[in-house]
Amino acid sequence: MKKRRLKKPKPQEMVWIILAITAICVIIIFAIIQTQKKSDRLAKQAKAVGRDMVYENAYIVSNSDNKLIFICDGDMFCAKGTMEENYSGVADIEIHNSKIEKVQVKPDDIDGVMISYGTGQMQVAGQGEIPIQSEQIPVYDATTDEVREISISDLIIGSETLSYILDSGQICAIVRRQVPDLTYIRVLIKNDGSDFFPTIAVGAGGNLLVNDADSGVNTIDDMTSYMDQNGFSQVKISTGDNSITINGKAYQGYFEFLRNDQGVVAVNTIDVESYVRYVLPSEMPSGFSAEALKAQAVCARTYAYSQMKNTQYAEYGANIDNTTAYQVYNASGTYESTDRAVLETANQVVTCNGSLITCYYFSTSAGQTEDMEVWSSNTPQFIHKAESVDDNSPYYRWTSQIDLGSYSDSQYGTATGITVNKSSDSGFVLSLTINYANNSATYTTENDIRKALGHFQKKVTLNDGSVRDNLSMIPSACFSVSKSENGQYTLSGGGFGHDIGLSQYGADKMAKNGASYKDIIGYYYKDVAVSDIKDVAE
Numbered sequence: 001m002k003k004r005r006l007k008k009p010k011p012q013e014m015v016w017i018i019l020a021i022t023a024i025c026v027i028i029i030f031a032i033i034q035t036q037k038k039s040d041r042l043a044k045q046a047k048a049v050g051r052d053m054v055y056e057n058a059y060i061v062s063n064s065d066n067k068l069i070f071i072c073d074g075d076m077f078c079a080k081g082t083m084e085e086n087y088s089g090v091a092d093i094e095i096h097n098s099k100i101e102k103v104q105v106k107p108d109d110i111d112g113v114m115i116s117y118g119t120g121q122m123q124v125a126g127q128g129e130i131p132i133q134s135e136q137i138p139v140y141d142a143t144t145d146e147v148r149e150i151s152i153s154d155l156i157i158g159s160e161t162l163s164y165i166l167d168s169g170q171i172c173a174i175v176r177r178q179v180p181d182l183t184y185i186r187v188l189i190k191n192d193g194s195d196f197f198p199t200i201a202v203g204a205g206g207n208l209l210v211n212d213a214d215s216g217v218n219t220i221d222d223m224t225s226y227m228d229q230n231g232f233s234q235v236k237i238s239t240g241d242n243s244i245t246i247n248g249k250a251y252q253g254y255f256e257f258l259r260n261d262q263g264v265v266a267v268n269t270i271d272v273e274s275y276v277r278y279v280l281p282s283e284m285p286s287g288f289s290a291e292a293l294k295a296q297a298v299c300a301r302t303y304a305y306s307q308m309k310n311t312q313y314a315e316y317g318a319n320i321d322n323t324t325a326y327q328v329y330n331a332s333g334t335y336e337s338t339d340r341a342v343l344e345t346a347n348q349v350v351t352c353n354g355s356l357i358t359c360y361y362f363s364t365s366a367g368q369t370e371d372m373e374v375w376s377s378n379t380p381q382f383i384h385k386a387e388s389v390d391d392n393s394p395y396y397r398w399t400s401q402i403d404l405g406s407y408s409d410s411q412y413g414t415a416t417g418i419t420v421n422k423s424s425d426s427g428f429v430l431s432l433t434i435n436y437a438n439n440s441a442t443y444t445t446e447n448d449i450r451k452a453l454g455h456f457q458k459k460v461t462l463n464d465g466s467v468r469d470n471l472s473m474i475p476s477a478c479f480s481v482s483k484s485e486n487g488q489y490t491l492s493g494g495g496f497g498h499d500i501g502l503s504q505y506g507a508d509k510m511a512k513n514g515a516s517y518k519d520i521i522g523y524y525y526k527d528v529a530v531s532d533i534k535d536v537a538e
Helices: 010-045 223-230 270-283 290-306 335-344 446-454 504-513 517-524
Strands: 053-064 067-072 075-080 089-096 099-105 109-118 121-124 129-130 139-141 149-151 163-168 170-176 184-189 206-212 234-239 243-246 250-253 254-260 263-271 347-351 400-405 414-423 429-436 440-443 457-462 479-483 488-493 529-532
Touching: 010 206, 053 075, 053 170, 067 089, 067 149, 075 099, 089 170, 129 170, 184 270, 223 254, 223 263, 234 243, 250 263, 263 270, 270 290, 270 335, 290 335, 290 347, 290 504, 290 517, 414 479, 429 446, 440 446, 504 517
Parallel strands: 139 170
Antiparallel strands: 053 067, 053 089, 067 075, 089 099, 109 121, 109 163, 121 129, 139 149, 163 170, 184 263, 206 234, 234 254, 243 250, 254 263, 347 529, 400 457, 400 488, 414 429, 429 440, 479 488
């Protein structure tokens, strides 16, 4: 049999082979050098372990050159010694004489979206409720090469697929390995100030999906009974057409209902752009100028994103609620003008130094917007005092009739007098004392002042001559006080709302005078830019 001769590579082919091998070697050497540099840099940043102890649920970030570098309780440490295996992740690290005595790795984990958390437990999508080892479990952000420890309050409920590290069946640490998905927001639907409904009627145009399975019906008349009969403590309700009615009101997205002894909690999950679509006409008149509506849409969207880490409703798995405590949601129908404003500003938010601001806004300014002094808080960089252009608002000036005899406090009795203790330069009352028959009470934030005097308010006469007799609070904390006889007082004031950030009537006046929505935002907030949410650091 004739032997086949191996074909020799041509000189040109040899050159390419040598170049390819050289390139691979360069890449490998570069990776080794970068790894070494990272290890050296981390070692310089890290503290030396100082005493014999066990660092529980620490995160190992580097394991080479006889150095183990790890994060624990917010600090980075360096200890002598290495592990035999190449491991990065959560472990218990025992130190003796500044050296590693023992490392107990914790590779057991599960992945899933965090739905809610409360005392002693955390609910994970697809896994149910899982006990947590302690209320202060560590959370590590490993979305970049620079692993860092963050707080559980930095996580976004309902929007993050996380890794939950388990120890004896309990969550002992959480690792964030993926950037959060900010597409959706979860809204607690309140029942006239309460978190709970005694029951809820649910309906849809098509069959309801119960925990993603077709229920065969398009209505559930009594959610409380339905959940009790089926043994549900929590249930997801959705539809194919993405529209659900709750006690007769239509909502987009889907709902999760939670059942306990106090009733049923309703949480609406909806994409952010649709959420803003239902916030805008609930917060600003749809007849306002287009540029004012666009400015409000950007502010509402910014506020929504800035509140996603809020933990007030973590036990329900909600980010915010649907009231003025956050933003009024779905209190009005949608309109072509407001829909257009949302569409034309899609994904746009207000930033300062590359980060989201908390986009405060209100109805009417009396003369000058205020800083955070009215809330007894520190003023952030982006808040400043802007001159009012709000004489187009009926609340630009108003008088309020106060009758101290019209209300008796259950604790203090009947009020006997009002004293303004301190006001800001622009006329906002910063401290107010109400004297009662049995005691006195002093209020130092604008919301508390407005609520306290609202108990005694009979009527408000507005700048256009109209009268309001159904307001539960005085319109603003910008007022002066004059006393009449028999416990009667007159408040001469101006503005409506807290007076911090963007004025809605001012925005409309500016828009009518030719200002763009970006001009309006730049007038009411300083050192800011309008950015795409995709470009904003988390």
